[in-house]
Amino acid sequence: NAGVTQTPKFRVLKTGQSMTLLCAQDMNHEYMYWYRQDPGMGLRLIHYSVGEGTTAKGEVPDGYNVSRLKKQNFLLGLESAAPSQTSVYFCASSSPGEVETQYFGPGTRLLVL
Amino acid sequence: GQNIDQPTEMTATEGAIVQINCTYQTSGFNGLFWYQQHAGEAPTFLSYNVLDGLEEKGRFSSFLSRSKGYSYLLLKELQMKDSASYLCASMDSNYQLIWGAGTKLIIKP
Numbered sequence: 001n002a003g004v005t006q007t008p009k010f011r012v013l014k015t016g017q018s019m020t021l022l023c024a025q026d027m028n029h030e031y032m033y034w035y036r037q038d039p040g041m042g043l044r045l046i047h048y049s050v051g052e053g054t055t056a057k058g059e060v061p062d063g064y065n066v067s068r069l070k071k072q073n074f075l076l077g078l079e080s081a082a083p084s085q086t087s088v089y090f091c092a093s094s095s096p097g098e099v100e101t102q103y104f105g106p107g108t109r110l111l112v113l
Numbered sequence: 114g115q116n117i118d119q120p121t122e123m124t125a126t127e128g129a130i131v132q133i134n135c136t137y138q139t140s141g142f143n144g145l146f147w148y149q150q151h152a153g154e155a156p157t158f159l160s161y162n163v164l165d166g167l168e169e170k171g172r173f174s175s176f177l178s179r180s181k182g183y184s185y186l187l188l189k190e191l192q193m194k195d196s197a198s199y200l201c202a203s204m205d206s207n208y209q210l211i212w213g214a215g216t217k218l219i220i221k222p
Contacts, residue, residue, distance in 0.1 A: 040121075042117060042200070042202075042211070042213050042214045042215070043156070043200070043212040045210075048209075058209070090156070100204070100208065101146075101158045102158070103158070104156050104157070105155060107155055
């Protein structure tokens with residue numbers, strides 16, 4: 001099992017450009033999450049999904065959109081990139097249960113110039 | 114508001130014991146998680162506490178006091194590979210994780 005994978009690993013964008021980050025998991029997990037991680041701050045939840053076809057806003061959703069058309073995939077879109085979106089983006093997945101351990105992908109490093 | 118506090122950085126010696134503290138204040142509580150994150154890598158799950166007391170798992174132990182909003186991660190027999198950031202996260206009433214900024218642990222020979 002590959003677990004949680006993310007593409008791309010690294011990307012440089014110019015201000016105003018758009019892009020999509022792809023997350024895939026092969027653990028049949030119901031829940032999927034997108035976080036961003038910035039120096040000196042905890043992981044912050046951008047959007048999440050509790051099942052195929054459903055998405056919800058997290059703590060910092062502005063400037064991002066998501067889609068969960070298939071259970072195994074969760075896409076994060078940046079409509080018009082801004083320098084403030086320079087960050088490391090992590091996708092995670094989990095399954096509802098007694099201990100909802102989240103499993104993380106390797107991250108995508110995004111630099112917006 | 115919701116808040117997780119943990120020290121920014123700690124230094125310890127190989128073979129020694131270190132305790133990393135975490136205090137939390139969240140809307141509701143559904144458990145306290147500890148994750149390990151090596152530089153440039155993804156966080157990986159270490160432990161979960163939902164009841165008061167100590168949970169031991171090999172060289173690592175985690176403690177929770179719900180009345181005090183306090184947890185600690187205890188690492189014994191430190192190895193160089195334990196150099197990493199340790200993230201504390203509290204699960205709130207909506208089952209969302211609220212994360213601390215992490216404690217960078219530096220192990221010296």
